[in-house]
Amino acid sequence: MLPTTLRCPAVGRSMFAGVAFSLASSMLPMAAQTPSDSGNAARISQVSSARQTPTVLAIRRAAPAVVNIHGQKTVRATAAGMAGATGPDSFRQVNGMGTGVVIDPRGYVITNFHVVEDVDDILVTLDNGQTTSAKLIASRIRNDLALIKVDVDRPLPTIPRGTSSDLMVGESVIAIGNAFGYVHTSTQGIVSALHRDVPVNEAQEYHDLIQISAGINPGNSGGPLLNIDGDMIGVNVAVRVGAQQIAFAIPMDQVVEIVTEMIDEHNEKRLVTGLRTNGGPRDGDGVTVANVSASSPAARDGLMPGDRVVRVGSQPVDDRLDFALAMLNATPGDSLELAIEREGRQMDLAMRTEQVSGAVAGGVEELAWSLIGIQARPVADSTIRRLNTRMRTKYRGGLYIANVRPGSPADQQGISTGDVLLGIHGWQTSNMADLAGILEHPDMQRGPKAKFYIVRREQTLFGHLQIANQADNAARR
Incomplete structure (x- = not known):
């Protein structure tokens, strides 16, 4: 059984938790921040090719897209075990830091959620030394990922994106991050293992991580893990406290998938x-x-x-x-x-x-309850993929049935809590916007019997709903 001594090296779980609070001031000193020196270019051209190793070239390729994140958050002094705490309502402002990676030239940056969690004012230092503000756009707490938008007036360099699908145990990797405030600190190691599940505490566990031997320190969280070509293959997230050369990163393919889902959910709102x-x-x-x-x-x-x-x-x-x-x-x-x-x-x-308005903004729940008799919510893409793998199907999405109104069309057709609604009347129900479009479609307003498809216990079933007429239903209310 792995002890719960894992700490995530960044704002939320190392700068603001654990051993960081053994300092009486609860403040981590910031190392001097030195912007990259463009004047090195002329000198680099004179360096022998033997010294310009693949590691040098990989760091040079990726480093301009790595940013340093810092800010303050308010913590309860007694909960943190701080010296000088006077009671249960004692609070203190503490500094923290982490790392981020630019994925879009307009200033969109990926980092760990715990880096920006509860931070009052997110500040980001760019590769040229400029410090600017940022705002949180989207986050996924359970996956410890966040997307922030940096306030910039110029296109930013972006990270070269690789894949984690073909990683090999033993291959060289490089981590770049804001280690203890020393910006753009680079360390090298190897892929020690793949597909690690790592518990942090009783409430959280990371899944399918890359284990690496590269040095990861407080402040590295959210920074890139690179392969020897300088492609980003993961997001550095955690170290094992008390161990040497045991650190972990979220695989890049998982990061891209989760961040895409986060942005899609944000856009759909x-x-x-x-x-x-x-x-x-x-x-x-x-x-x-x-x-x-x-x-x-x-x-x-x-x-x-x-x-x-x-x-x-x-x-x-x-x-x-x-x-x-x-x-x-x-x-x-x-x-x-x-x-x-x-x-x-x-x-x-x-x-x-x-x-987004009307049914999509929230009325769709009322409409679905009154016309069909269901309460529904979108099914995660990962759940759909598991269904497709087990059932050898190609469903693109669905709505989880959370409740069924007694006596409703859904109840009469045997739809039950736990079913996944795949489609109605030839249209897919991949999300609540799909359901809203179907219920508001003129064909549906004429009240026909509509064929529906559901998945139940890994079986696809179908039936025919007599959807209530909206006008009649409104009159009854």
Whole structure:
């Protein structure tokens, strides 16, 4: 049984927890921050090629996209075991730091959630020494990942993204981070093991981590793990306290998948597009339209399942993360210029986004309860993938049935809590926006019997719902 002595080396779980609080001041001194010296370029050109090893070239390639995150948070003094605490309501401001990686030139940065958790004012120091503010855009606490937006007026260098799918035990890796405040500290080691599950405490456990021997210290959290080519293959997250050369990183493919889901969820709260896409985690995997919701802007403006999106505005799209990032700057009412490939031909389309309102903003829950008799929530992509693996199917999403109203159409057709609703009347129900589009579609308002599909105990079932007429239902209320 692994003791719960793991500490995450950054703001939330090492600067603000554990041994960091043995200092009476609870303040970690910041090392002098020196911006990268562009004047080195001329001298580098004169260095012998023997000294410019693959490690040197890898760090040089990736380092400009590594940023240093610092700020303050308020902690309860007694809970932290601080010297000088006077009672249960004693609070103190403490400094902390971590690392981030620029993934989009507009200033979007990936880091660990615990680096920015409860930080009052997130400050970011860029590769040129400039310090600016940032705001939290999206986060996933259980996966300890966050996306922040840095306030910049120039394009930032971005990290070269690699894949964690082909990592080999024993291959060389490099970590870059804000170790103890010494910015852009680089350490080297090897991949010690793959697919490690690591418990932090009784409430949290990391899954499928990369174990490495590179030195990871407080402040490294959120920084990149590189392969010898300088491609980012993971996010450094934790060390084993008391051990030597045992550290862990979240695999890059997992990071890309989770961050993409985070951004999609953030966008769905702001925008209605009606698009659902497929694509892999690596550059070049592409983005294909998997589903177009009924009555959606995507359907209205001519997008079709199977279309491959290659550009949004002026931004090339090579994978789903690119597409999600491209949508971040869109506002309701914007007309997005999309370049797509369809049946071997490239064509341009304009899709006008809409503001989340009405059923999608929350009324869809009431509508689904009154017209069908269900309470539903989106199923995680990871759950759908597990179903597809076990059932050898290709479902793209679904809605988990959390409750069924007695006597409702759903109840009459035998739909039960725990079922996963896959589609109604030929349209997929991958998310709540899909369900809203279906329930508001003119065909549905005429009250036909609509065929539905569900998954129950890894079996696909179907039936026919007599959906209540909205006007009649409103009159009854």
